[in-house]
Amino acid sequence: MKKIYLLALLCCCSILFTGCPYNSDVTIDDAKAVKIDAKLLGKFQQRSSDDVTYVVKQKDDNTYSILEKHKKTEGSTPQDDKTYEGFLSIVDGTKFLNLYATDQDTKSYYFYKVELDTETDGFTLFPVTDYITEKFTASADLKKFVQQYKNLSFFYGSKEEYIKVGK
Helix, strand or coil, X not given: CHHHHHHHHHHHHHHHXXXXXXXXXXXXXXXXXXXXXXXXXEEEEECCCCCEEEEEEECCCCCEEEEEEECCCCCCCHHHCEEEEEEEEEEXXXXXXXXXXXXXXXXXXXXXXXXXXXXXXXXXXXXXXXXXXXXXXXXXXXXXXXXXXXXXXXXECCCEEEEECCC
């Protein structure tokens, strides 16, 4: 009976701790603060699936343009594909991606910790959890908040590993 209770508790916790990334009207810092990292340019897929491909290009010296392309299946449409823009912020040596969808009228930024993987020429994203209830009106305040909590595991959702594909 204890095993069943423990298993049920673990299942509930795993559902509870998965969610979408935190979003904000402000960024971690200025979009012009960090230059493009060429290791993040190219064509990528999640390690666990080839259903979606991400084509990451340089928009300017500091901004990435990201095309999310879904594998074409019966019933899928080109509208399934999405376009994002983003840039990096560095908080005490840790890289964070500030990302927003370009098809929205107002920018709502999502945040991911970025770790490069030299073995696969890929990277791992750790979404900042949406369980954060604080709202920020200034980037400096958000950056202080990230700085304070960035080393805690519960500050992030489940990691997403990406590998470089093609050329």
